[in-house]
Amino acid sequence: MTSSTCKTCDSNSCSAQNIRANESQQDFLDRQMLMQRMCKIKNKILVLSGKGGVGKSTVAVNLAMALALKGKKVGLLDADIHGPSIPKLLNLESAKISVSNNTIFPIIYDNILKVMSIGFFLENRDDAVIWRGPRKFGLIKQFLKDVDWGELDYLIFDLPPGTGDEPLSICQLIEKPDGAVIVTTPQSIAISDVRKSVNFCRELDLPILGVIENMSGFICPKCGELTYIFSHGGAKKMAEEMKIPFLGEIPLDPNIVKKCDSGNPFISQNNNSHASIAFNNIIQLIIKK
Amino acid sequence: MTSSTCKTCDSNSCSAQNIRANESQQDFLDRQMLMQRMCKIKNKILVLSGKGGVGKSTVAVNLAMALALKGKKVGLLDADIHGPSIPKLLNLESAKISVSNNTIFPIIYDNILKVMSIGFFLENRDDAVIWRGPRKFGLIKQFLKDVDWGELDYLIFDLPPGTGDEPLSICQLIEKPDGAVIVTTPQSIAISDVRKSVNFCRELDLPILGVIENMSGFICPKCGELTYIFSHGGAKKMAEEMKIPFLGEIPLDPNIVKKCDSGNPFISQNNNSHASIAFNNIIQLIIKK
Numbered sequence: 011m012t013s014s015t016c017k018t019c020d021s022n023s024c025s026a027q028n029i030r031a032n033e034s035q036q037d038f039l040d041r042q043m044l045m046q047r048m049c050k051i052k053n054k055i056l057v058l059s060g061k062g063g064v065g066k067s068t069v070a071v072n073l074a075m076a077l078a079l080k081g082k083k084v085g086l087l088d089a090d091i092h093g094p095s096i097p098k099l100l101n102l103e104s105a106k107i108s109v110s111n112n113t114i115f116p117i118i119y120d121n122i123l124k125v126m127s128i129g130f131f132l133e134n135r136d137d138a139v140i141w142r143g144p145r146k147f148g149l150i151k152q153f154l155k156d157v158d159w160g161e162l163d164y165l166i167f168d169l170p171p172g173t174g175d176e177p178l179s180i181c182q183l184i185e186k187p188d189g190a191v192i193v194t195t196p197q198s199i200a201i202s203d204v205r206k207s208v209n210f211c212r213e214l215d216l217p218i219l220g221v222i223e224n225m226s227g228f229i230c231p232k233c234g235e236l237t238y239i240f241s242h243g244g245a246k247k248m249a250e251e252m253k254i255p256f257l258g259e260i261p262l263d264p265n266i267v268k269k270c271d272s273g274n275p276f277i278s279q280n281n282n283s284h285a286s287i288a289f290n291n292i293i294q295l296i297i298k299k
Numbered sequence: 300m301t302s303s304t305c306k307t308c309d310s311n312s313c314s315a316q317n318i319r320a321n322e323s324q325q326d327f328l329d330r331q332m333l334m335q336r337m338c339k340i341k342n343k344i345l346v347l348s349g350k351g352g353v354g355k356s357t358v359a360v361n362l363a364m365a366l367a368l369k370g371k372k373v374g375l376l377d378a379d380i381h382g383p384s385i386p387k388l389l390n391l392e393s394a395k396i397s398v399s400n401n402t403i404f405p406i407i408y409d410n411i412l413k414v415m416s417i418g419f420f421l422e423n424r425d426d427a428v429i430w431r432g433p434r435k436f437g438l439i440k441q442f443l444k445d446v447d448w449g450e451l452d453y454l455i456f457d458l459p460p461g462t463g464d465e466p467l468s469i470c471q472l473i474e475k476p477d478g479a480v481i482v483t484t485p486q487s488i489a490i491s492d493v494r495k496s497v498n499f500c501r502e503l504d505l506p507i508l509g510v511i512e513n514m515s516g517f518i519c520p521k522c523g524e525l526t527y528i529f530s531h532g533g534a535k536k537m538a539e540e541m542k543i544p545f546l547g548e549i550p551l552d553p554n555i556v557k558k559c560d561s562g563n564p565f566i567s568q569n570n571n572s573h574a575s576i577a578f579n580n581i582i583q584l585i586i587k588k
Binding site: 060061062063067091092098146171172174197198199200203228230232233235237239240241262264267268270271 | 352381435527529560
């Protein structure tokens with residue numbers, strides 16, 4: 011049995027200290043390194059969705075920026091290996107990564123937000139990442155182990171949709187994430203998938219900070235008519251049924267799409283649109299938790 | 300070297316006939332069984348998307364139903380292990396699967412469509428399928444090998460979004476799918492992901508039947524104002540750039556969402572809405588190819 015004290019937290023109870031059964035020496039050293047990085051991060055929040063295309067990455071970017079704008083030290087990790095959106099959402103597609111002595115340095119966005127994404131490592135923006143589980147697991151481990159996040163108040167993880175390899179790997183690797191925010195759209199088919207995310211969190215003992223209903227109604231810019239294109243209220247009802255907090259609704263707003271497509275976080279734009287107010291209210295609830 | 304003639308196509312050139320290097324006897328027998336099933340299916344079409352939530356399953360269901368309504372023999376395989384949508388989209392959530400002598404019998408929808416989904420095997424609709432790659436591969440192989448599709452004109456595969464394990468496994472297992480239909484939404488971030496799907500198809504020598512732009516504009520039901528909530532025209536431009544066929548645009552329509560949520564294919568409803576006409580035109584183009 012190899013034993014050591016965590017160099018960062020100087021604690022005997024840190025789970026990095028002892029080698030586990032069936033763990034190789036290299037796996038132990040990797041895990042120790044990873045735990046030492048993670049020890050310096052106060053809050054690790056996962057942004058999840060049962061289904062893709064519900065605005066999960068938009069929520070992750072805006073949550074991270076809202077925290078950073080409040081003066082918190084924040085990191086944002088894009089763990090969506092097959093569809094990394096963060097470089098585009100923050101207009102960082104041409105950013106170059108710096109690596110030194112097996113340490114990967116995150117990109118600093120707007121002087122306040124540390125960002126890491128597999129998108130930064132793809133030679134061509136159109137490359138398909140056709141990888142199987144074990145290779146993906148290795149990359150996620152490297153992200154967590156080798157990225158020099160430094161001391162952070164918050165690390166926000168933008169996970170791929172579903173309940174597959176990546177969210178499972180991250181939960182196993184960082185051992186104790188502080189909580190998950192689940193994003194959904196209102197229609198019944200999306201709610202059905204989000205129930206699976208709730209059960210995924212419960213199986214992994216991951217606290218659920220709450221659920222957000224995105225794309226919740228559209229106000230016609232000409233006549234002001236409100237249409238619930240994707241239905242309405244499904245997430246709130248599901249949250250009540252499953253006894254998890256409901257954080258609020260964000261309406262469909264073409265301005266959110268425009269901001270995303272031009273690589274600007276929506277939250278940093280000072281405006282009084284329904285969507286902006288809704289977004290800010292939700293983020294306040296998450297921060298308070 | 301074990302050798303055999305395909306029992307179904309009675310051909311020496313069928314790739315089921317010879318055991319491959321490094322292939323176990325069981326893997327060989329499984330592959331032979333699988334090829335014998337696949338031999339009976341004239342056209343295997345994959346419905347793909349680079350990003351989730353773009354309406355891929357809706358397109359798959361309606362494409363399958365449109366073909367079936369034209370008198371074709373059609374099967375629909377829901378290969379989205381983490382978020383199987385087909386049982387809900389066809390109101391088959393309480394359907395019971397029948398298994399006999401290692402043969403799984405598909406559910407018959409509306410007397411004309413054979414349907415298989417992992418959703419039928421989940422005890423609870425809210426269960427999360429927290430599986431890693433190898434286990435997923437095994438299930439997909441079983442679907443292809445053990446499901447008694449019989450003779451079909453078309454088998455439509457509804458794949459999970461992205462370029463990961465499931466689409467890769469299916470392409471490897473069935474060896475030569477006839478083509479892929481790629482579904483996207485118009486915003487730049489979705490188009491960026493769909494380029495990856497195009498390259499995924501090219502790397503795997505999978506012919507691309509074309510790309511569909513879904514959620515392409517919303518007409519206010521009160522004043523008729525057209526708003527491009529998710530932007531417009533991105534898919535057509537991308538298709539031209541990447542030299543793939545553009546199949547058409549489907550507008551955002553709350554009626555499509557309502558039909559989906561109530562488990563009815565949109566295509567079987569006789570109506571003259573913009574969305575219905577657009578859908579029919581696209582399906583004609585796919586069938587002609």
